[in-house]
Amino acid sequence: MSIPIVDVAGTPAEMGAAHGRAAREALRDFAAERVRLAGTPAWTGRTLTRAQVLALGEASLEAHRAYAPDLAAELEAMAEAAGLTPAEVVIVNGFTDFVDTVHAVGPGALVAAPTPEEAMDCTAFLVPGGRSADGRALFAQTWDMHETATEHVVVLRGAPTEAPAFVAFTSIGCVGMIGMNEHGVVVGINNLSAGDGAVGVTWPFVVRKALQQRDLDGALRCLSEAQLAGAHNYLLLDAEGRGANVEATTTRTVVTELASTALVHTNHCVAPATRAVERPRDPAAVASSARRLARGTELLDRGGLTPDDLMAATRDEEAVCYRGAPPRFVATCGAVVARPATHAFWAVRGLPSEHAYVLVPLPA
Numbered sequence: 001m002s003i004p005i006v007d008v009a010g011t012p013a014e015m016g017a018a019h020g021r022a023a024r025e026a027l028r029d030f031a032a033e034r035v036r037l038a039g040t041p042a043w044t045g046r047t048l049t050r051a052q053v054l055a056l057g058e059a060s061l062e063a064h065r066a067y068a069p070d071l072a073a074e075l076e077a078m079a080e081a082a083g084l085t086p087a088e089v090v091i092v093n094g095f096t097d098f099v100d101t102v103h104a105v106g107p108g109a110l111v112a113a114p115t116p117e118e119a120m121d122c123t124a125f126l127v128p129g130g131r132s133a134d135g136r137a138l139f140a141q142t143w144d145m146h147e148t149a150t151e152h153v154v155v156l157r158g159a160p161t162e163a164p165a166f167v168a169f170t171s172i173g174c175v176g177m178i179g180m181n182e183h184g185v186v187v188g189i190n191n192l193s194a195g196d197g198a199v200g201v202t203w204p205f206v207v208r209k210a211l212q213q214r215d216l217d218g219a220l221r222c223l224s225e226a227q228l229a230g231a232h233n234y235l236l237l238d239a240e241g242r243g244a245n246v247e248a249t250t251t252r253t254v255v256t257e258l259a260s261t262a263l264v265h266t267n268h269c270v271a272p273a274t275r276a277v278e279r280p281r282d283p284a285a286v287a288s289s290a291r292r293l294a295r296g297t298e299l300l301d302r303g304g305l306t307p308d309d310l311m312a313a314t315r316d317e318e319a320v321c322y323r324g325a326p327p328r329f330v331a332t333c334g335a336v337v338a339r340p341a342t343h344a345f346w347a348v349r350g351l352p353s354e355h356a357y358v359l360v361p362l363p364a
Contacts, residue, residue: 003334003349003358006172009159016074019156019173020081026152027078027173031088034095044102045110045279052107057087059199060101060229064090067201067226068209070163071175078173093174094202096191100230100250103279104197114280115193121145121285121330122190123292123320124233125300125310126263129241133304136341137241137258140310141178141188142352143169147324147331153349159363166211167360169336169347176208182362183214184239184340190265193279194231194249203232210234216242220255223248231274233265239340247274262305264296284328295319307346310337315353323351 006022008015020027035057039048048056065072079089091098103110121144129135143153152171156179159165168179180186187210189203206226210219216238223234223246231249243258247269254271256263266289269275299313299320314335315321324331337346337357346357 003347004154005157005360006154007157007363009363011161012070012074013077015158015160016077017081020078023078023172024082027082027089027092028084030152030171030173031084031092034092035088038091038095038099038102041111043099043115044106045112046102046106046108048102048106048108053091053102054085054087056102056106056199057091057098060090060098060202061086063200063227063229064202064205068205071205071208074175082173089173090202093204094229097197097202097228097230097232100194100197101199104195105199112280114282115285121267121288123296124188124190124235124265125296125313126235126237126243126245126258127300127305127310128243128258128260128262130260131262131300131303131305133306136339137237137243138305138307138310138337138339139186139188139235139237140314140335140337141235142314142320142332142335143177144330144332147329147333150331150333150350153334155347155360157360157363163212165363167345167362168207168211169334175204176211177204178336179207179211180338180340180343180345181211182343184343185211185213185215185219186237186338186340187211187219188235188336190233190267192231192233192247192249192267192269192274193281194274194277195279196249196251196277197230198227198250200227200229200250202229206234210236215240216244220244220246223253235263235265237338237340241341247271249274249277252277262297262300264293264300266293266296291319307337307339307344311346311352311357317353321351321353
């Protein structure tokens, strides 16, 4: 299965418009589904009308504009090109943060509903240079979601006029999920779920702003400066091999620097501070996250690791890579491996165990 590449370039408005035109029909369908799901107790613990969901989406736009005006302009141009409102597109982009916002501050009665298993997947790895075969640090992660999301997976390749060039594994209509820029800054994510959400900035904006930086310090500032809408784990790596894992909720942030051993993260908070604000989670999701964390740690507990070894870890069918099954049909919809020191970025769409990685170059 090949992975489509969407090339965008120019000003934020030009990039957003090109993305919106390329994504028009798929993005409209995706928006309708995600706006609907954001109003359901299964995802947010509340029952909201479409109008109520969109009102919260509209309220969050100001935070996005204040945090990253250029990215907000890109998102708004994308919305216009796709025939959608900016509120709909911000919900599509940051859905798994936005549901934390609805849970925490949405109107109506709050019911005790655990977050769905579909929200609680992805296995990510950071390997320090001292554990790699050539002394260069490595990154990898799977992106796991309802298996129907596979058809929405693309690589967004951007050449902004006033920001670094980048490549980003993402879903159509999303400004970026997992990426690398021309300076060798790499950003990955795992979804978390917390009860301290607020009207604020959703995670794809943090990812893209981090991809405008030159090093780890700049990427970390993007997190510390954001009034986050919800909870995510961020994995950051730069061309010098400096890396960090950051568990971040709206009110709490815990940074773990990459040291002498590999860092592995799945979909539960490890730090006591962030665990204290986690929402109740689906028992199947709890078990899956713990199993993947243990397996990922086992797979990388050695030296001499190569990009091929990281690809093999994403293909591991014992725990990391899995196909959809009833009743939830959650599956590994794609994966990324990166070596930022050499600007190497490999991506695969669909099950890594069944499909080949493609080396995606940065824009020329």
